[in-house]
Amino acid sequence: MQLMMNSTPTSLLDGLNDKQLEAVTLPHQSALILAGAGSGKTRVLTTRIAWLIQTQQASPHGILSVTFTNKAAKEMLTRLSAMLPINVRGMWAGTFHGLCNRLLRAHHREVDLPATFQILDTADQLSAIKRVMKVMNVDDEKFPPKQVMGYINSCKEEGLRAYAVEAYDSHAQRMREIFEEYDKQCQREGVVDFAELLLRCYELLSHNANIREHYQHRFKYILVDEFQDTNRLQYLWLKLLAGSDNCIFAVGDDDQSIYAFRGARVGNMRDFEHDFNVENIVKLEQNYRSHSNILDAANAIITHNRNRLGKNLWTSAGKGEPIRVYEGYNDKDEAAFIVDEIKALHKEGTELSNIALLYRSNAQSRILEHELFSAGLPYRVYGGLRFFERAEVKHALAYLRLIASGDDDTALLRVINFPTRGIGARSLEQLQELARQQDCSLWQAACNKVGAGKPGRGLDGFVALIKQMQEESIGLTLPEQVELATRLSGLRDHYVMDKEGEDRIANLDELVNAAIAFNNQEIGMQVDENGEVAMSILAQFLAHASLESGEHQADAGREALQLMTVHASKGLEFNTVFISGLEEGLFPHDQSSFEANGLEEERRLMYVAVTRARQRLYLSFAQSRMLHGQLRYGIPSRFLDEIPEELIKRLNSVSNKPQSYQQPAAAPAVPKPQANLPWKIGQAVAHSKFGQGVVVNYEGNANDLRVQVNFGKEGLKWLALEYAKLETL
């Protein structure tokens, strides 16, 4: 190892620990790097690339680096260009979807797509599915469109086309038919959804040996980040690209796999080990982030999981502060505690932006926001609608899509009557019927019907408008085209009239800005793999808008408290972290118990949450909280029990009997009429089989009374009082 380093300026490898160094300088072979939280994963990944280039084992041209998010891809390129003096332009780095998009653009003929194919985002896909179902006369009560979408996507993510799906009963067969028709419709309209991007690309590589070999020959080194989050299809795609000679450098952490619900297969790590003859897994277990109390807690929690590759984080930092646990009597009390604590921390000099407030589900942010707002503490909520998903932006993009290609039915339907121009449901139906008869796109049908009209109202007006846009946009720069579309469409005028339209106008302006930025960045990159002139800059911009939903909010840099779900916190770190709502049913979430290994995923989620903290960690829960408009009584999360008591400092006395607190001043808004019974909601009870629990609900009358009891680990149970022997505590 030392010998190899002679050719390398030490600066690159300086400061790496033994394991990191081993990973960075591995010879040409496939490798699995098990990188714990805070173990310097991104550093290893980027240094590996820099090292490969600097020691001239690879040129940037021969490297493919895959991530899940655009953010991670950007981060990687930024760090890399800081490390290396040379231009890394020739390197392919991006998300799975971004890279597949690039390949499909270059080889669109081979996969039978138009050069300007458009990408459907989730909302577009859903409306496309609804459309298909309408044509097919499918009952959307029996086949909820969202469910159909989930089905189609998970099929595709398994690498399956409709014909390959098994369907044993009539319901499944109908699903399969919808799947098939939906794909046909997409093909007709020249659009692809996210999963299709991957599947189509996979098929491109598997059906065309020469193309496959070309890329296999080119990408000798493939690096994959967050490998535990790959789905089946992504794994197959990687395998195909790697062929038999190339090596994959996979970095991941099975303990941080929290996306099984969207198709991630942790099992890919084991398969990878086997399929690529990985001889030894390099484990990065030294954590540079947290003090040991926090790490010990995280380790203690995660050891309760069965299926692990095995890994134990350690740190050379001291024990640090104990983990603070607070028990609120309700959600408001919990929030008030958090706010007080943050105020104190802030007074002592902790930056607000270095404090994170985490929760399991978005619904929990409301009460926290309320208290923060009252206290006058600035905060920022992550998640929610992103820039390119905003209605006004999507409208503008739909007009741009129609400029690029009128045959985009999804885009047409979105704006044919927005701003309203007198095209109602009836005229639309006629148009759709016409298109069906003529077997063409709605746009074609509309053109056939009206010929050349004048801009104005009605279908004539719409056709004329789009034609005018298409003509006038010729020769314009991208920002000018965007400006043209927002103006000519009448969107701007429409929002000027709207009393709450100011923000929307601002977003339209922001879209023009985004176009300017994109234009400056992309200029000079308009030649594709085969040296052909690539598609128009407009089509590129539209693809960009679909693939990158845009930065969350404009005021990102502000000094503010950070609020987000635990999922959103993955990959981030903060000096102080609050994890709130640690109650059975919330975290772990009730819904998780319906999924296979759901609890283990919840536990990994807890593990991720805990390992975000550098110095100080607060865990809190409430005895009762408002949820879905109902007062719910919970019991402390089992994850709290999984943390050794010696790591914990209880901030208030925690009673062992959940009911032994004063009822909150405000009683439940509409209390159920209390029948004559010894059972009150909130009453602690014991059951011979299920152990201790809390009564959370009841139904029926005196003769036939059933109570619902939260038994924590045993879950929620309905018990008939007549039969179940319950003891009050």
Place this chain on the structure above:
DNA sequence: CTTGAGAGGTTTTTT
């Protein structure tokens, strides 16, 4: 075409 009442559904999320 716009508006408002009513129903239904609420884990997590990227592309």
Place this chain on the structure above:
DNA sequence: ACCTCTCAAG
């Protein structure tokens, strides 16, 4: 509680 969607009335 609150948000989104649908459908009927204006």
